[in-house]
Amino acid sequence: MYKFYHLRLAAALVMGLNAQTALAGEMWITNEKDHTVSVIDTKTLKVKATYNVGLRPRGITFAKDFSELYICASDDDAIDVLDPNTGLVIRRLESGEDPEQFALHPDNKHLYISNEEDALATVLNVETGEAVAEIDVGIEPEGMAVSPDGKIAIVTSETTNMVHWIDTESAEIFNNTLVAQRPRHGEFSKSGDRLWVSSEIGGTIAIIDTATQEIIQTLNMHIPGISDDLIQPVGIRLTDDGTKAFVALGPANHVAVIDAKTFEAIGFVLVGRRVWHLEFAEDEKQVFATNGISGDVTVIDVETLKPIKTIKVGRFPWGAAFRPG
């Protein structure tokens, strides 16, 4: 413990001396009920800045070169584009109604956006601000992901209980996979051959084969002392090496750590209340978890699977995006 503090002190000292150079990474958090983003220094684990953005910020992602930050301003029906060096909104893109989540295509040019209240997915060119396609999907679309090769986009619709598979070339749905109740989030494996989908009310994770769009595994999780119907998975992150999956379990207030090969639970990490989304920092040495109800972010050490710090941010922290130093 002592050592830990010394290290932090030293880090703070270094930071103070090199105020101009951004050595440390940054975790950017959207605060849904504050219309702000909080920026956490991933070395000191302190909030170093808070910036105003559009109304009800939820989905958040960086451009592939980290030069720009995109944020769904849901109640402004817009995507705010921030300069991460200044925290200023430098332009605003019309996204269609109520953008909730999005995914950036590997071409670094097209955002695939779920329009929650309109049962639509919008494809937006971030350079021109032009909506290049609108795709009818199920009711309350939310989770959005693009396969690593860029050929497939998926969207989960919460009330229709489906994963819609979109051919990014034609911008048309080519298949639908029925999953358990209220699918919230989809995440492709690094290789792209698997898609993990969380069903919040179903309480399960479906692991889907990308080639056939068929479910190959359904995971149920049990934590002693917690009612099964409160295990409500939402955010998912998979390690690049394909060994582990982290799953945020909502009102169960835990993050599940799953062996991505055997699908066995490695452990459950206690975090804050209603844990929502997750993001890796520092070469996947840490996972940040947003706790919507308690208004904070828990940092989990990936090696020890222990929560190392909880950091107060704004009201209803929703999404997280990492920018390396």
Add this chain to the structure above:
Amino acid sequence: MQIYLVKLSAAIFGVVCAVSAAFNTPAQAEGIKADISYVRLTVERPPVLSNLDPIPPDEGLAGAVLGNNDNAGTGKFLGHKYSLSVFDLLKDGTLAPISGPLKQPGDLILIDAPAVAILAFADRPANADHLILNVRSPDVALRDANCRANVLHTAPSYAMRGDALAQFLLLRRWNDLVMIEGRHPADHAFANALQSSARKFGLMIKQVKKWVIDADLRRTASTELPLLTQEFPRHDILIVADETDDFARYLPYNTWLPRPIAGSEGITPVAWSGAVESWGAAQLQARFTDTAARTMRPVDYAAWAAIRSIGEAVTRTNSSDAASLRNYILSAAFELAGFKGRKLSFRNWNGQMRQVIHLTHPRAVVANAPLPGFLHQHSELDTLGLDAPESTCGAFDNP
């Protein structure tokens, strides 16, 4: 059965790889069509003191219309079609078609009527194999001695609402209660349920008064009601059974002791309210307001949940046959996301839909039942209403 086996064999602290077959997309079926009928009996309501808050004429039906749209949203990807037809149940028992493609109700029915009319309808020989979902009646006997195998209930019973309130009061340690009971049969039924709930959870209803005042309370509440409530023994909270929305609105702040009100006024245990906004409920509320141009009420919610239950069963079974849908809805595999924070399912001993009951006042949700600490060996939702050992219903084949 498969699911139970899997659960049993799983390590407590583990992740189970369930057989995925249950969740696979059904083959694109041609010609699956679910024609759902909404059968309603318009009841004359007794006069009430206030002109505020009239009951909308499309109460219930508006929820069914939204649920039908939601079903169609899923159906379009699976080749499943849905229709909704509306029928008025007339006093002589005949059915008048109001709208929709059907001229006679099919075998998938939502019924919006009092308990007596539901029983008469369900007991017609021609309806014996129909799937009938009660979206309005909170009558406890319908889930108990008067249950019917062909009738399921998405509306919560008075017992569920009473138990929700009792849990809340117990958690607050507001153990000493007094009650005012209105003059209508519905008031009496709710008061009875509140009495049972108080007994079940160890609360004390120290005195009950029947409502007798017939003055115009819009002018006299501040003089009449302190006198009425002055006679009560000491209590923590005043509960009121006024299910026709007649007088209870005049009680808050006009009591002799400064005490909160609960029951039909003040903190109300309800299936739904405009104040519910968590768990994605804001989306459902917004969709409802877009189609109905008003706030979603409990009966609207029950109708939405009923039609969504049918839709969910059609989606998963790839069938629109009443018997198959009923079997699926009552099975352990059935689950429905209902914007209440916990999945909805049905009790296989009396056909009642399990659901969270919200304790609300008009501007916010106070708490949600089941409250923390009220545990159950199977589902905490079964701490509300008639649990399997309590129900005398014998019409369902419990596995």
